[in-house]
Amino acid sequence: MTSTLVSISSKAIASAGDAAGKRSSLVPTVAGLGLLTALLLFPSIAAALDETFYVSFVTRILIFALAASSLNLILGFGGMVSFGHAAFFGGGAYIVGMLSIEVTRDIGLLPGTQSAWVAWPTTMLACALMAALIGAISLRTRGVSFIMITLAFAQMIYYLFVSLKTYGGDEGMNIGTRSTIGFGLSLSDDATFYYVVLALLVVSMMLFRRLVHSRFGNVIRGIRENETRMEAIGYDTYRYKLVCFVIAGSFAGLAGALLANQNTFVSPRMLDWHQSGLLIMMVILGGVGRLWGGVVGAVVILLLEEILSEYTLYWQFWLGSLLLFLIIVAPKGLIGLADRAFKGGLK
Amino acid sequence: MNTPLLKVESLVKRFGGLTATDQLSLDVAQGELVAIIGPNGAGKTTLLSQLSGAMFSDEGRILFAGEDISRLPVHRRVHKGLARSYQITSIFKSFTVLQNVALAVQSRSGTSMRFWAPVASERDLLEAALAIVTDVGLESVAERPASQLSHGQQRQLELAIAIATGPRLLLLDEPMAGMGREETLRMVELIHRLKQRFTILLVEHDMDAVFRLADRIAVLVYGRVIATGSVEEIRNNREVRQAYLGEELTV
Ligand SMILES: Nc1ncnc2c1ncn2[C@@H]1O[C@H](COP(=O)(O)OP(=O)(O)O)[C@@H](O)[C@H]1O
Numbered sequence A: 001m002t003s004t005l006v007s008i009s010s011k012a013i014a015s016a017g018d019a020a021g022k023r024s025s026l027v028p029t030v031a032g033l034g035l036l037t038a039l040l041l042f043p044s045i046a047a048a049l050d051e052t053f054y055v056s057f058v059t060r061i062l063i064f065a066l067a068a069s070s071l072n073l074i075l076g077f078g079g080m081v082s083f084g085h086a087a088f089f090g091g092g093a094y095i096v097g098m099l100s101i102e103v104t105r106d107i108g109l110l111p112g113t114q115s116a117w118v119a120w121p122t123t124m125l126a127c128a129l130m131a132a133l134i135g136a137i138s139l140r141t142r143g144v145s146f147i148m149i150t151l152a153f154a155q156m157i158y159y160l161f162v163s164l165k166t167y168g169g170d171e172g173m174n175i176g177t178r179s180t181i182g183f184g185l186s187l188s189d190d191a192t193f194y195y196v197v198l199a200l201l202v203v204s205m206m207l208f209r210r211l212v213h214s215r216f217g218n219v220i221r222g223i224r225e226n227e228t229r230m231e232a233i234g235y236d237t238y239r240y241k242l243v244c245f246v247i248a249g250s251f252a253g254l255a256g257a258l259l260a261n262q263n264t265f266v267s268p269r270m271l272d273w274h275q276s277g278l279l280i281m282m283v284i285l286g287g288v289g290r291l292w293g294g295v296v297g298a299v300v301i302l303l304l305e306e307i308l309s310e311y312t313l314y315w316q317f318w319l320g321s322l323l324l325f326l327i328i329v330a331p332k333g334l335i336g337l338a339d340r341a342f343k344g345g346l347k
Numbered sequence B: 001m002n003t004p005l006l007k008v009e010s011l012v013k014r015f016g017g018l019t020a021t022d023q024l025s026l027d028v029a030q031g032e033l034v035a036i037i038g039p040n041g042a043g044k045t046t047l048l049s050q051l052s053g054a055m056f057s058d059e060g061r062i063l064f065a066g067e068d069i070s071r072l073p074v075h076r077r078v079h080k081g082l083a084r085s086y087q088i089t090s091i092f093k094s095f096t097v098l099q100n101v102a103l104a105v106q107s108r109s110g111t112s113m114r115f116w117a118p119v120a121s122e123r124d125l126l127e128a129a130l131a132i133v134t135d136v137g138l139e140s141v142a143e144r145p146a147s148q149l150s151h152g153q154q155r156q157l158e159l160a161i162a163i164a165t166g167p168r169l170l171l172l173d174e175p176m177a178g179m180g181r182e183e184t185l186r187m188v189e190l191i192h193r194l195k196q197r198f199t200i201l202l203v204e205h206d207m208d209a210v211f212r213l214a215d216r217i218a219v220l221v222y223g224r225v226i227a228t229g230s231v232e233e234i235r236n237n238r239e240v241r242q243a244y245l246g247e248e249l250t251v
């Protein structure tokens, strides 16, 4: 009898009150596979239609999707509203850039490399360290103080790079070429680069999915829900939040490394608070604490930006208005909205 | 063994000019249920907060099983066997009842720095949680989000979460708060059963409940213990009747 009870209950545990479960139905799986197929075929289709510009554009979306998803780990699942994610996103971009220009200009501050196999993991590690430092201090505070202190750290790094003339100061710097990956492949080819970015996003999302359903993820969600009680049942919440912050920082760093490669250019603009704000908007619009929230938000916002800027000079105004409208009709994000629509449709 | 499970020595806690805990000393023996009564604002919750580690005391010591725990943070005290329930319900509202309890079980069953295996596949956690959920009489709503429970059920869950940490000493802060007659009776029954298994420090307003459950009663007024004794002794203590029971009657 116990075993039947338990089997009922494991189902219940899987269907966490918010993020998990429920979505284990067939429809999202089919939709996901369809989408993945479309993404895999996309560069060929674009080439056939002679619209290769769009390969770069979609690559950019995928990169922001990764950055926003990493933010969603702390903001969405952990309830830590960081307003400084650009420190890791832009920071990651700079690290790749700094390693790369050592090869061409030999500044002598760092060992230079253009190998993706070295530079990208190094970037993730460096961003993890930076997140550990920033997190260790910021996570001593909560609420508005946390928002302000993460913002302050990010702005410090922004001003640091504005003042570093070696790395182009406020004008930024060109990176000669994209990273090298060997195997006879070149990331300078936009389609190849696209596939590499897509693969990294897919792998990262699989890891995040594991993470949020793991013991650790359970603790993180518990902390968002009621941190005081989590302590009162024996969790050292600070430690868990810090680890979460570090993981998020390192994946934002990876996204930054990709962005630097995409643009073969880095500038302090990647580090400033607009960038952090943009990522927050993506997460909120897509769905806070929803696994795919960051992805959906990145797609919608960058698409809107692209479309609106074609039609009007005042696209920023219209984008802002549209986002405001969307958030009013879908306070739980677009995924939350889709959820409701889907459930209603079934009834 | 003669060392009490909990020994509180001359505890002092001040909030600015207000002394919320004033040279308070108290022992709780293994297996005992000690009730703390006292008017609103007497410092009962403040005392529990110091015992659980949510607040540090300004003076005095807290010994748990002979060890000074006065400076340990909350989570460390939990792992030593101290669990607390809250006067104002503090649960995980979007989690199901079972998940609420499983989260507490998870805390005492090894590290949670595990990032890969799905927690939902850990049968041990679920079985232990289910046993506790059943124990407190919530098995019929085990799958429901905690937010959908009635007030009385949420109070039961509040208690279940504390039990699930596997404590040696339970600190209960007004478990009957806001409950109706029926629910109160059920809660008294439940605590009466828990009493067989846990040492309990019970803060409670409901005098009938206290007289029914307590082995010993301490009366707290303005942060001081003005009397301790058996149920009979406290009932007949004139000072207590004046300071507290009298007030109760006129309310
Ligand atoms: N965090 C705090 N800051 C300042 N004063 C407090 C705080 N917590 C409690 N107090 C005061 O301490 C006294 C005792 O409060 P409390 O322990 O909640 O009483 P009880 O639980 O017995 O009703 C009250 O006068 C209350 O106003």
Ligand SMILES: [Mg+2]
Binding pocket: B044, B045, B046, B087
């Ligand atoms: Mg109180």
